Amino acid sequence: MIEAVKSRSRKRLITLTVNGEEHEIAIRPNAMLVDVVRDQIGLTGTKSGCSSGSCGACTLLIDGRPMLACSTLAVECDGKAIRTVEDLADGERLSPIQEAFLDQGAVQCGFCTPGMLMSVTALIASNPKPSHQEIKKALEGNLCRCTGYNAIFNAVLQATGQDGIKPIMF
């Protein structure tokens, strides 16, 4: 019993490339990626909303694919490239999708925003002009309790230059 506990807690060394920077870190084998990214690498932009893979707040990109960091073991990511919300802007210059979130008022409490942005970033990378149906599908795993989704939806349309959606801010 005690031996089992010890082996479970024995740390493992893994290599993660996070936002282009390589990190060699010692982790517990049962550590979730969200905790490693937030607590060990110190990037708190990725949020933990439900810890059960149902709300999407922890969405980040693993080798370009949107994944739930709360339901992904960090050990599984050994040698992989992780991209988080902190990497979307180029210095002071926001990405078009970040700009669109500002322009459309798609941010209220902001807690779902990083996860939303990562899902949308993955969508646009593979599909620069997504249909309404494809946008819905891409965002189905990301819950927002504040906005009612309309502004978020319009932000995706603005960022992809569709439906003549213009910024509502003046």
Place this chain on the structure above:
Amino acid sequence: MSVSRALPHDAARLHVTGAARYVDDIPVPAGCLHLAFGLSTIARGAIRSMNLDEARGAPGVVAVLSAADLPFANDVSPSAHDEPLLATDRVHYLGQQLFLVVAESHLAARRAARLGRVEYDEEDPVLTIEQALAAGARFEEGPRIYEKGDARAAIAAAARTIEGTIEIGGQEHFYLEGQAALALPQEGGDMVVHSSTQHPTEIQHKVAEALGVPMHGVRVETRRMGGGFGGKESQGNALAVACAVAARLTGRACKMRYDRDDDMIVTGKRHDFRIAYRAGFDADGRIGGVEFVQYARCGWSQDLSLPVADRAMLHADNAYLLPACRIESHRLRTNTQSATAFRGFGGPQGMLGIERVMDHIAHELGLDPVELRRRNYYRAPGAGGLSAPRAAAPRPPESFPGKMKHVDPATDLTSRGAVSDLAPDRARAEGGGNTTPYGQAVNDFELHGITDVLMRTSDYDNRCRAVGEWNARGGPIRRGIAFSPVKFGISFTLTHLNQAGALVHVYQDGSVHLNHGGTEMGQGLFQKVAQVAASRFGIEPGAVKITATDTAKVPNTSATAASSGSDLNGMAVKAACDTIRGRMAEFLAELHQTVAAEVRFHDGRVRVGSHDMSFAEAAEAAYLGRVSLSATGYYRTPKLAWDRIRGVGRPFYYFAYGAAVSEVAVDIRSGEYRILRADILHDAGASLNPALDIGQIEGGYVQGAGWLTTEELVWDGKGRLRTQAPSTYKIPACADRPEVFNVALWDGANREDTIYRSKAVGEPPLMLGISAFLALSHAIASCGARYPALDAPATPEAVWAAVRRLGHGI
């Protein structure tokens, strides 16, 4: 001027770059400890024994505390001192906190919290309305009753009557950021607490009590919440107090956050209600009298249930002039989570009661539901009607000097759960005949105009006809369309809470530091208030630094609740800015031999007669001239006087209005449905920021529709919440938003003198979601002759069952 501009949320840029810090993102000192509660596994009984040895010995555990280990007050209640931080001898609901684990990591604390060995003498829990009534389990001595005229006689005398009952489910807040707190011990026994709370002053008060120090020994800071919706008005007390107590004990920083399952099991939700109704009306649908009996399941402790249930009574009329009305309200004590504040605070439940009555009457008479509603509306301002000339409303004094009841010193005076009030005997019914069941004159009724415009812009008549024709074909997909109005009372019903403070500094470089008592939970309050400050100084909002809410900067604040945030704090900030501006103007006027009234603050410039300088130069000159550039501001809402026991007076400064038309499609074979289109026209007065207001309206509508459709709370017979995760509790997702969503602001200014004539917008739009529920009822009604009498939430299962009840498909 920066007010009325559509500017993004103040922290939007921080949010999209991941730089915005919530409590769990704040860097902590080395050695920070993490906390978790051990929870009750039964709903009711006596604790026979509690063995915590195994938890104490678990890896990473530093300490395990039970009630006996608490040094001072063991109470986290906002009102009646009936909510211990840790249970003493009895447990009252499944999920109640029994003991507190302090450990080196969040995970270690969570693991150890499951290792408590607790033995109970289990008793049958009181869970349902029937059980509570049978057991006499209630708050207050008996039901509250508000009356206007003789409703029973009016119903008896009416040509037609209806009666029925509607069950209205509760609602989980599901703020995306769970409850969280962080306590940092300071020198001399002081404590700094970061809390995800809508009510920093209450956190300060409860922490001070728990540490046995005066309130000045505790400073609470709240920069932002990841959503609140009322769920962080009182429900953060337990975490903050636990952190502070553990930090005092260990001398180390202590942090606590609930994982989602704990959050849903431990914290209170929207009150579920049953409303029984009886109404008498004439052949044209004009109501003569209505009786409501409202039963609210309040859960195990009082929390804010009394004012919630009061507000349900105060919205039993919604938009309708009821000649005679009787509202009876039962506040029932059950062995479930203590139901708490949730956007609308009882108003939505009360409003759904009368909207059900309207829907039922329209069905009974075969009358267009919009026309029926219009016939029963309050009269528009200036429309004399057949009533006697309006008597001048008695003006209650704005303050009540010298007359104060004895107040229990432990009472949290800044909580809505407080029961003390000042001189309610001054509350009087206002005259004029266009009055609510509680005697407040309705002098700002905007709904005639709003309804006219919305009917046109939503193309209601044509779409209504099209829906009728579609349903007449009798296919498996039915459509429904419905209209519902909102009239929502603005002010805390506990009159003394309607006050606010602000602190403003102007630095010598012309930059401005802004602080006020309101908290930011995503609603955009900080930006709106910054726009007010920028407008007063004639500078860009970017020159105003918005800072975290801090009990050391502005004391004795009310919760950011009751939609009051920008009304109260906007006015307090305006007062502070005007004080500084006045001092600067006076100084500059003297310097340039003119009068203060001739000094203009505009476009980042200050003009003094023929002299023109930047705001920064003016600030520097004022500093060199030894002028104080710092001021507090204060505001209290005028005209309020309310007696909640008699149910008479003016609890609200004004009303906010709105209306919605929703259209749905229902598959009657499965009960599945979709909202096809929503059209909304909402009254935000002269909006401080139209973009933020539209965001509140869209989000409020979807949240309200979620409450009445897919969001279902289920407890089993043991009192265990079975919907304690997003996998089983369904809030609206992206695909649930209406395909066509038209939202517009009503073009009008507040008739009362609010901040730039704007209106509160936090809660009222939630109730626009009632139209989606009524549209489902309309679609179902096409399946038979009887009234569907749909209960809420109308989940697909409930819709399926309602279709069958009408005899379809059997």
